[in-house]
Amino acid sequence: MADEQKKKPAVIVIIVSSFLLILFFFISLMLGRYQVTLGDIATVFYSKIFQTDCNVSEMVQSVILKVRIPRICAAILIGGALATAGATYQGLFKNPMISPDILGASAGAGFGAAMAILLSLPFVFIQFSAFLFGLLAVGLACLICKMVSRGKDALLILVLAGMIVGTFFSSLITLMKYVADPQSKLPEITYWLMGGLSAVSSSDVLMMLVPFFCGIVPLFLLRWQLNAMAFGDEEARAMGLNTKKLRTIYIVSATLLTAAAVAVCGMIGWIGLIIPHLTRMLVGPNHKYLIPASFLIGGVFLLMVDDLARTLFTMEIPLGILTSIIGAPFFVYLLLKRKKGWI
Amino acid sequence: MNFEAKDIRAGYENVDIVKDVSFSLDSGEVLCLLGPNGVGKTTLFKSLLGFLPLHGGVVLIDGQPFNYKDCKKQAALIGYVPQLHEPPFPFQVLDVVVMGGIAQMNIFSGPTREEYQKAENILEMLDVAFLSDKVYTEVSGGERQMVLIARALMQEPKFLMMDEPTSNLDFGNQMRVLQQVRMLAAKGMGIIMTSHFPDHAFMCCTKAAVMCKDTTFKVGSVEEIITEEALQKAYGIRVKIANVDVHEEAVEMITTCLPILNTIKISREGRKLNESA
Numbered sequence: 144m145a146d147e148q149k150k151k152p153a154v155i156v157i158i159v160s161s162f163l164l165i166l167f168f169f170i171s172l173m174l175g176r177y178q179v180t181l182g183d184i185a186t187v188f189y190s191k192i193f194q195t196d197c198n199v200s201e202m203v204q205s206v207i208l209k210v211r212i213p214r215i216c217a218a219i220l221i222g223g224a225l226a227t228a229g230a231t232y233q234g235l236f237k238n239p240m241i242s243p244d245i246l247g248a249s250a251g252a253g254f255g256a257a258m259a260i261l262l263s264l265p266f267v268f269i270q271f272s273a274f275l276f277g278l279l280a281v282g283l284a285c286l287i288c289k290m291v292s293r294g295k296d297a298l299l300i301l302v303l304a305g306m307i308v309g310t311f312f313s314s315l316i317t318l319m320k321y322v323a324d325p326q327s328k329l330p331e332i333t334y335w336l337m338g339g340l341s342a343v344s345s346s347d348v349l350m351m352l353v354p355f356f357c358g359i360v361p362l363f364l365l366r367w368q369l370n371a372m373a374f375g376d377e378e379a380r381a382m383g384l385n386t387k388k389l390r391t392i393y394i395v396s397a398t399l400l401t402a403a404a405v406a407v408c409g410m411i412g413w414i415g416l417i418i419p420h421l422t423r424m425l426v427g428p429n430h431k432y433l434i435p436a437s438f439l440i441g442g443v444f445l446l447m448v449d450d451l452a453r454t455l456f457t458m459e460i461p462l463g464i465l466t467s468i469i470g471a472p473f474f475v476y477l478l479l480k481r482k483k484g485w486i
Numbered sequence: 487m488n489f490e491a492k493d494i495r496a497g498y499e500n501v502d503i504v505k506d507v508s509f510s511l512d513s514g515e516v517l518c519l520l521g522p523n524g525v526g527k528t529t530l531f532k533s534l535l536g537f538l539p540l541h542g543g544v545v546l547i548d549g550q551p552f553n554y555k556d557c558k559k560q561a562a563l564i565g566y567v568p569q570l571h572e573p574p575f576p577f578q579v580l581d582v583v584v585m586g587g588i589a590q591m592n593i594f595s596g597p598t599r600e601e602y603q604k605a606e607n608i609l610e611m612l613d614v615a616f617l618s619d620k621v622y623t624e625v626s627g628g629e630r631q632m633v634l635i636a637r638a639l640m641q642e643p644k645f646l647m648m649d650e651p652t653s654n655l656d657f658g659n660q661m662r663v664l665q666q667v668r669m670l671a672a673k674g675m676g677i678i679m680t681s682h683f684p685d686h687a688f689m690c691c692t693k694a695a696v697m698c699k700d701t702t703f704k705v706g707s708v709e710e711i712i713t714e715e716a717l718q719k720a721y722g723i724r725v726k727i728a729n730v731d732v733h734e735e736a737v738e739m740i741t742t743c744l745p746i747l748n749t750i751k752i753s754r755e756g757r758k759l760n761e762s763a
Contacts, residue, residue, distance in 0.1 A: 237574035293499070367596040371585045373574050377537050381568075382641065383561025383589025428575035431596045 153432035156425045160439035164219065167446050171215045174450050177206050213345040218449040219442035220348070220355055221340075221404040222414055226441025228397040228404075229415030230422065230433055231362055234369040235393050236298055239423070243401040243415035246301070246394070247308035251280025252405035254312040257319040257332045269335070270347065270406045274354065276312075277402030284308045285394070298376070338409030338463030340449055351403050358399035361392050362434060369393070369430040411463045413470030414441055420477055487513045487644050488548050489676055495542035496526075496533035502541055503529045509695060509705040511678060513644065516671045518687035518708070519680040521697030522721055527680045530697075531649050534678070535566055561589040565638030567648040570631060570655075576623040579633050580605055583618075586640025608636045612666055628659025635666060646670065648679040652686065664690045684712050684725075688741040696720050709741075717743060 173179050183199050187207050190197035197204060228243035236245070244250065255276025259269040287304035288297060316336070323329040368389055371379045380386045404411070418441040419433070425440075426432040445462075448469060452460045490510040497503035503526040511517050521527050532538045534545065536554030545552045547563065554560060565586075573582075583605040584597045591597055597605075609615045614632045617625060622633060631651060638646055651667070652660040668690045671677055681687065687694045687708050694712050695705035698720050704711055717725040724746040729739045 234575070239575070364594045367591075368588065368593065370577065370581065371588050373577075374585075375571070377532070377535070378566065378568055378571075380537065380557055381535055381561065381564070381566035382586060382637075383558045385557050423575070428577050429581050 153426035153429070153436065156422075157432065157436050157439065160436060160443060163443050164439055164446075167443055167450075168215055168219070171218075171446055171450050172207060172211050174454050175206070175211065177202070179203055179207060179211075183207070209345065213348050214340050214343050214449070215446060216348050217340050217343045217351070217407060218446045220351060221408050221411070222418075222445025223438040223442040224355060224359065224400040224404045225411065225415040226418035226422070226437040226444075227359060227362055227434060228400040229441075230419035230430070230437040231369065231393055231397040232415075233419050234373045234428075234430055234433075235390065235397075236302060237373055237375060238302075239420065241302070241416075242412070243397060244309065244405075244410075244412075246284045246305035246398065247280035247312060248277040248398055248401040249405050249410050249412075250309040250312035250316065251283075252277035252402055253336055253410055254280075254315045254319070256335050256406075256409070257316050257323075260332050260335060261319055261323055261328055266342070267350075270350070274402045274406035277405055278398060280308050280312055281305070281394070281398045281402075334461070335409050336463075337461035338411040338466075339452070339459070339461045340408050341453070341459055343407060347407055351407050354399045354403035358396040358403070359438070361396045362400075365389065365392060366430045366434040369434070370428075373428070373430075409463060411445070411466050413466045413474070414445060417470050417474045417477065418444055420474070424477065424480075487676065488546075489645050489678075490546040490549075491534060491543065492546060493543040494530070494533065494540060494545075496529055496538060496540055498529070498538070504533070504697075504703075505701045507543070507703045509693075509703075511645070511676050511693065513674050513676045514671055515693055516667060516677040516679065516691040517693040517695060517705070518691040519678065519695050519697065520682075520684055520687065520712070520720065522699065525697045525699055525720075526701075527697060528649065531647060531678075531680065535564065535647060536560060558589045561641050561643070563644055565641045565643035565646045567631075567634050567638045567646060567651055569649045569653055570627055570634075573623050573630075576621045578618075579620050579622050579625065580609075580618045582622050582633055583609060583636045583640055586637035589641065605636070605640055608639050609633075612636055612639075626659075628655050628662060631655060631659070631663055632666070635663075639670075643675075645676040645678070648677065650680050650682070652681060652683070660686075684717060684743045687712055688743075712743065714743075 169181070169184065172184050173181065183203050184207060186199050187197060187204055189195070191208070225243055229241075232241050232243055232245060233239050252273040255272035255274070256269050259272040264272070284301060284304040284307070287307065288301040291304070292300040320329055320332055323332055368384060371382050371384055372386065372389060372393070376386050401415070419437050422433055422437045422440050426436045445466070448466050449462055452462050452465050488510060492508050494507040495502050495505050507530060509517065519527055519530070529538065533540050580602060584601055587597060587601050587604070591601065606615065606618055609618050612632050612635060614629060614636070617629055617633060622630065625633070635651075648667070651663050655663065664686060667677055667679065671690070671692075691708055693705065694708045695703060696711055696716050697703050704716065712727070714725050714727055717723075726744045726746060727741065728744055729741050731739055
């Protein structure tokens, strides 16, 4: 059957990117200033799983278990979360130019973090405040949309409302920076906004898992319906979908993912925009394959960029800067390479 | 089956655009909805499809009031062929067609092999099997319309609502679409379509309705409704209706309407002057 042949590349891409993800997981474990060999990793894993004694030094153990594994897991989860959220938003808004912070989640989270830093709250509260304000910003955008649209052109107005809320929170961030102490608080806020994974601990990753699963599970389960949603509200409704309910589920899930990601690692741009594009070129626009493939490729991509961020120079480069520096020319390359129509 | 609209009032927010619309349609009948731009054809369509809430009146299916809240039930009853749209993503044609069956599928798993097979069969029935592995954004307008019809048929509806199925299509593709309308009606589908060409009603419809700017709505058999006076009233132009014998074996007389344009006399010199200016 013709469609069988067409589906195969998508499955191959998903299998290959899964292998790449595992491969880079181990490569990333070895990378870094502190030398760790594959043998060390195997011994540590073996001893952890079977509860046996470990003949590798304490130092190596803690580098692997306390520093690198949380960081690698965070990179994979965040890359995957942002790419999946991006693919969802792009499908939902019928627009391939949309990124997950379109509804103001990043700006809101940035404001939440900046305020928490300004109030000298502990690190956990900075993350919590970022997450909360990320959700609040999107909620505000939805509220404005509901007030303005009264059921008409809801999607377009939602995007506009998102821009309004985003701009509003961006100016609040600037205000926070303006009043912040330039010796201590200002650099801290600026550094947080640049985004990075250097401070990630295993408890951060565990905390992130809750909103992450609440977001990713519905998106994976309902990914096929996104195909019909991409044809617009009316057509999807005529095909028998409860579009209002579905749209709410998609927006809430994608927002949870975005807010959780931003809360842990700060503002990391581009991934939610370019990874769905790249993936669509590889597997086509069918969300049945696009969503899982976006997750995997997003995870691999952020993991690779984070490896570069921590190994390229002796001083770590903020992740947000690096994704944009790599992302911008990469996007141009993708646009040049794209097949006709396969945006 | 019977589809009956009774005293429909519809519009946006508090403004009624369409008033006192009543008609009835049986399986196998084709109703062509005519009227000038902006008269509310699309509003009426959207209301009958449940996209807009009805301001008044009721839709009856076999005499039972129909509840638009149940999207799934609606999808199994009324298929919708939208006006030619700009598709967002380059889906494969077969994936677009199979989407039509989405309401019947398990919500978590995608379409099964049988559903893909069904989609292929529908494409074959519409004589466009060759499209199945093409990219939806790259096929022509006429082909896209066929894909949209196939997608609606995938729902296995009893009635089909087609919003200007021939708009933006070339002459040949318009006729190919109308041919399919005829074929579907012959198979027992009840079809409501809008058109800008009264000729289309003569070609493939059993019923016609004309909407005018003064919110009058007249419905009946095609011959009864599409008269010279009615068209003149609706569109504000002079129209003659003619019966033409085309001397084809399978075709009887063809009824067609001919708009009469005002003759404008421009002298050759005058036109030349205009051109050079």
